[in-house]
Amino acid sequence: MANDPIHQFHISKLVPLDINGVDLSFTNSSLFMVATVAVSSAFLIATTSGRGMVPGRLQSVSEICYEFTANMLRDAAGSEGMRFFPLVFSLFVFILVANLFGMFPYFFTVTSHIIVTAALAMLVFATVLIVGLLRHGFGFFKLFVPSGVPGFLMPLVIAIEVISFLTRPISHSVRLFANMLAGHITLKVFAGFIVSLSAMGAVGIAGSILPLVMTIALTALEFLVSFLQAYVFAMLTCMYINDALHPGGH
Amino acid sequence: MIFSRAWAASETDAGHGAGGADVFPPFDPTTFASQLLWLAISFGLFYLLTSRVILPRIGAILEVRRDRISQDLSEAQRLKEESDAAIAAYEHELAQASANAHKIGQEAREQAKREADAEREKTEAELAGRLEEAEKRIADIKAQAMAQVGEIASDTATAIVGELLGGRISKAEVTRAVADAGARKA
Numbered sequence: 185m186a187n188d189p190i191h192q193f194h195i196s197k198l199v200p201l202d203i204n205g206v207d208l209s210f211t212n213s214s215l216f217m218v219a220t221v222a223v224s225s226a227f228l229i230a231t232t233s234g235r236g237m238v239p240g241r242l243q244s245v246s247e248i249c250y251e252f253t254a255n256m257l258r259d260a261a262g263s264e265g266m267r268f269f270p271l272v273f274s275l276f277v278f279i280l281v282a283n284l285f286g287m288f289p290y291f292f293t294v295t296s297h298i299i300v301t302a303a304l305a306m307l308v309f310a311t312v313l314i315v316g317l318l319r320h321g322f323g324f325f326k327l328f329v330p331s332g333v334p335g336f337l338m339p340l341v342i343a344i345e346v347i348s349f350l351t352r353p354i355s356h357s358v359r360l361f362a363n364m365l366a367g368h369i370t371l372k373v374f375a376g377f378i379v380s381l382s383a384m385g386a387v388g389i390a391g392s393i394l395p396l397v398m399t400i401a402l403t404a405l406e407f408l409v410s411f412l413q414a415y416v417f418a419m420l421t422c423m424y425i426n427d428a429l430h431p432g433g434h
Numbered sequence: 435m436i437f438s439r440a441w442a443a444s445e446t447d448a449g450h451g452a453g454g455a456d457v458f459p460p461f462d463p464t465t466f467a468s469q470l471l472w473l474a475i476s477f478g479l480f481y482l483l484t485s486r487v488i489l490p491r492i493g494a495i496l497e498v499r500r501d502r503i504s505q506d507l508s509e510a511q512r513l514k515e516e517s518d519a520a521i522a523a524y525e526h527e528l529a530q531a532s533a534n535a536h537k538i539g540q541e542a543r544e545q546a547k548r549e550a551d552a553e554r555e556k557t558e559a560e561l562a563g564r565l566e567e568a569e570k571r572i573a574d575i576k577a578q579a580m581a582q583v584g585e586i587a588s589d590t591a592t593a594i595v596g597e598l599l600g601g602r603i604s605k606a607e608v609t610r611a612v613a614d615a616g617a618r619k620a
Contacts, residue, residue, distance in 0.1 A: 193459040206467050221480040228488045235495050251491040259597035270485035299466045303473055
């Protein structure tokens with residue numbers, strides 16, 4: 185069982201809680217969600233509490249996070265999009281910190297569960313849909329009618345656009361979920377090879393160098409993926425928000 | 435392969451809940467409600483914290499810094515303009531002072547020239563007066579001499595004529611004749 189690459193995704197109840205037959209227990213997943221929020225908030229609040237005119241290193245980290253996300257959103261959705269800055273910022277930081285938490289051995293990776301990423305993706309999808317319809321009414325559906333398409337192709341193009349819009353939350357959530365899941369499984373499988381091989385005597389120990397190198401390389405890659413997937417999720421959120429604000433202009 | 439292992443793992447996992455014991459954990463619907471609830475609580479809290487506390491604070495820090503930088507820049511600009519103005523004023527005053535000095539020099543020169551001219555004119559006038567006086571005196575002396583010349587001439591002529599004619603001519607006649615001769619000559 186120590187070698188089982190799926191074991192790390194198991195959810196175990198820490199504080200059982202059952203309301204009307206619905207299991208709402210505080211689990212290891214819940215623990216890491218709370219820890220993610222607690223650590224991110226504590227870091228962001230503590231490092232900026234000095235309000236230094238000249239920022240120290242840690243304050244710079246918070247400021248860079250702020251400006252990085254703000255620029256991302258402003259570039260994608262314009263200054264109007266800045267109303268959604270808290271949403272994009274909290275999504276980016278939450279996913280980034282949750283992903284990085286997953287890099288600690290024995291830690292649970294919150295974002296390796298489809299229901300979590302799907303919930304975040306649906307939050308974005310619902311925001312886009314509601315804001316788009318409230319701001320533009322039926323004009324929001326211009327999103328599905330690209331300009332400069334010949335008339336006979338129009339039904340086909342509209343169908344494609346509608347399908348691609350409706351599948352957005354799926355691709356949005358599965359991308360993050362699958363990356364985290366696959367990365368952690370691969371890491372675990374290669375790390376497991378080291379253990380199994382080194383149990384096979386001298387030859388095995390020599391042979392286990394290869395998966396060891398692989399595991400080290402994959403660990404580095406996984407850190408990159410952790411950041412990249414958080415960035416991609418936030419970036420797509422920015423682009424979808426842009427669609428809600430300017431449905432005709434793409 | 436992963437799924438078959440997952441099945442196997444789940445089946446042997448005694449600690450797992452009864453509901454989804456034989457499912458790949460991320461696809462186990464019995465955990466969905468709990469995950470959604472705690473995600474909503476934790477992410478909702480995080481959203482509130484970022485939108486109410488963290489982002490306004492960092493935004494304020496950055497804005498204060500931006501304001502301060504632009505304020506410092508404008509202050510530097512103002513100081514530069516002030517020093518430029520001071521330099522311009524200094525140069526203006528220097529030019530004025532040099533012009534003043536020039537004017538004063540010019541005036542002094544003119545004054546001196548005027549005084550010298552006046553002095554010279556006075557001296558010249560005095561000299562001219564004295565010259566005139568001298569000339570007048572010379573003319574007087576000359577006229578007196580000329581008058582005496584006539585008298586001498588007539589005396590001489592009377593003496594000569596008297597010698598020649600034996601004193602038979604009056605002195606008045608001789609004087610008249612001499613004056614006539616003088617007038618004819620003139």
